[in-house]
Amino acid sequence: MEDVSIFWFRRDLRLEDNHGLFQALKEAKNVIPLFIFDTNILDKLENKADARVEFIHSQISEIENELSKKGSSLLVKTGDPETIFKELLTAYKIQAVYTNRDYEPYANSRDEKVGRLLNQNKIPFQRFKDQLIFEPGEILNGSGEFYKVFTPFSKTWLSKFDPAKVEEYKPMHWKNLLRTSTFQLPTLQEIGFEKSSISIPANSVNEAIISHYNDTRDFSAKNGTSRLGVHLRFGTISIRKLAIKASGLNETFLNELIWREFYMMILAFNPHVVDQAFKPAYDRIPWRNNEEEFQAWCEGKTGYPIVDAGMRELNSTGYMHNRVRMVTASFLTKHLLIDWRWGEAYFAEKLLDYELASNNGGWQWAAGTGTDAQPYFRVFNPSSQQDKFDKNWKYIKKWIPEINSDKYPKPIVDHKFARQRAIDTYKSALNQ
Known part of the structure; x- marks a missing residue:
């Protein structure tokens, strides 16, 4: 068996200024670049035309093209990372595995499993700061x-x-890549996905x-x-x-x-924030969780134009303007008293730029449950936000063509009533 080392791409899909890749090429010989389509993540995606998966596929295709110019190739696998590394141990005499650190709870548990496996085989698992x-x-x-x-x-x-x-880490030791052109890149369809109608902005x-x-x-x-x-x-x-x-x-x-x-x-x-409030007292809030109102929010049919425009932008493009994210999140949690976790999960499904830490932090900020959050008694007024940041209704008219017709719904709830209800509900729960 051939002596090789592995560089494992994860959330670092580039060759330029890539810390772990730099270290691998500097220290090791016969470096195999590896990417794993992790089925522990992919199997949870309901939309098989997920633009993020297509984007990842296009990026690793670009990496493969660049590597081929250097006389090498990208090894791409689909499955559970620990299982795949077990298979690689039977195919190669692995000297070391290099990668860049990830900080999310699943990533930590995944790396612990892979790290244990490598340690049992006396193989160094070297992780670097990159993101x-x-x-x-x-x-x-x-x-x-x-x-x-x-x-x-x-x-x-x-x-x-x-x-x-x-x-900055500029790889110069390309000669230390494994010289091979035998690895085949799977198609998007072969990993169980298809093309999306949503496009990705340039980097x-x-x-x-x-x-x-x-x-x-x-x-x-x-x-x-x-x-x-x-x-x-x-x-x-x-x-x-x-x-x-x-x-x-x-x-x-x-x-x-x-x-x-x-x-x-x-x-x-604080890994508990994934499914609990950062401030434990806020887990006592009795959310209304009206499913019809949640559906209206998801579809952009609440009767509040700035909220609805934002949700329609999200559904159509996978993106929502940051100011509008705050307004829509505040509306769901305060006006409708729907659990922030419902909204967070919806954003996680739809946002191209979904990142667990930022998404969770933003939602808990809006709901008042998180660290450094806006106080529970501060409730965004959608109308004043609209007047301040889209006073000519340019954004609203773009996403709600029926805005001035009978087809546009009446407000799902009165602002003044909803604001007071939210404040009273929070105050009562927190004073228990």
Whole structure:
């Protein structure tokens, strides 16, 4: 059997500035690049035309094309990662496995299983920091504990961040790739999926948009956001390059990247937030969970134009403007008193840029149940949000063509009544 080492792609689907790949090519010989379509994840996806799976497939196809130019190939497997590594152990004499760290609960348990298997076979399992500037545990308060509030976290983050000292990892040792062209890339259909009608935005950094981000980001009709979330999610763009660029262009945009790291840190130290409130007292809230009202929210038929436009944008494109995400989430949890977990799950199913930590953090913020959340008595007024951020109804008219006709539904609930009901419900539950 041939001596090889493996670099395992996960949420880092690029060859450029890839930390784990850099280390593998620097230290090892006959490196096999590996990607696994993880059926533990894919089997839970109900939509077999999921644009995210198609995007992953297109990205690994690009990686394969680049590797073929270097005389190598990408090994692609479909199944359970632990089982696949057992199979690889019988096919190759593996010297080491390299990868980049992931911080979600499932990723941690997956890596523990694979790590145990490799350790039993005396094979090093080397993991590197790649998808964050500062990992959970690197930004701590004066007592050595994780921050529960964003502002002091961000101040410490910024005090430690020096763009001039951020290392970029440019692989130069391509000769250490395994020389082979024998690996075959499975088709999208062979892994059980099909093409989607939803397109993915480009991963190019629009400096003009980032430069004016603080002025334009809240206005839903403007092209004022980067649309890079999906690329950060799957690592098709380097967080290091983006943070360096943002630091010289716009503090508000850089702050959004810090929020992303804050929520990853919160999830890493508090895995219970996946299905419980960060603040335990908030698990006492008696949600109404009216299924008909939830369906109206999902379909964009609540009678509140800014909410409905956002939901229709999401259903049609896999994207929703960030300001509108806050409004729709607040409406579901406060106006309708529907469990934030219902909304979070719906976003998880639909969002191209779905990332567990940020999605969970955003929903718990809106519901008032999370860390650094808006207070429960603060209830977004959809009409005033609409007047402030889409006063000419450009965004609303784009997504609700029937807005001024009898076909558009009447409001599902009165704002003043719903606001008071939410405040009373929360107050009563929290005072138990």
